[in-house]
Amino acid sequence: MTGTIDARLAELGITLPEAPMPAANYVPFVQTGNLVFISGQVANGPGGLMVGKLGAGYGIEDGQAAARACGLNLxxxxxxxxxxxxxxxxxxxxxxGFVNCTQEFADHPKIVNGASDLMVEVFGDKGRHARAAVGSSSLPFGVAVEVEGVFEIA
Incomplete structure (x- = not known):
């Protein structure tokens, strides 16, 4: 039987990727009690890694798409x-959310909205969350965005 969230994903036309394997010496998630801590997920979409630097030729919409890809991996x-x-x-x-950007770039919240908006689309009010959006001079593999998350489960 398809669950409510699976039905919502189908309604949105979203097919989840396979859960990515860790790129180094860590585990993809840790559960303690009813909390799940998910390691940073890089911007890896259907075409591969989404590489770029915001403020240096990589646009706001590209960054939001990269953050959304991180959200799908989460x-x-x-x-x-x-x-x-x-x-x-x-x-x-x-x-x-971590945004690979130039020193002058200041729209980090707009970029990380790509992941935040996805959580609300998929989970409704349960998807509303606390958040940080931080600029970084580089990210693993040169990706544009990386997002980690904490989730509560029953």
Missing amino acids: IAQLKAACGGDLDRVTRVVKLN
């Missing part, structure tokens, strides 16, 4: 953490 990891049942998610608690 949800894929969350689904794995929930044993495949996203209906166990009771709250998106917090997202931390």
Whole structure:
């Protein structure tokens, strides 16, 4: 039987990617009690890594798309953490977004909205969360965005 969140993903036309494997010596998520901490997910879309630097030729819409791709990877990891049942998610608690950008770039919140908006689209009011949006001089593999998250599950 398809769950409510799976039905919502289908309604939105979203197919989750496979949960990405770690790129170094860490685990993709850790559950402690009813909280799931998901390691930073880089901007990896259908065409591969979304590489670029905001403020140096990589536009706001590109950055938002990259953040959304990070969000999709977060949800894929969350689904794995929930044993495949996203209906166990009771709250998106917090997202931390990192934006690969020039020193002058100041629209970090607009970029990370790509992931934040996705959480609300998919989880509704349970998707509203606390957040940080931080600029960085570089990110792994030169990706434009990386996002990590904390989720509450039943």
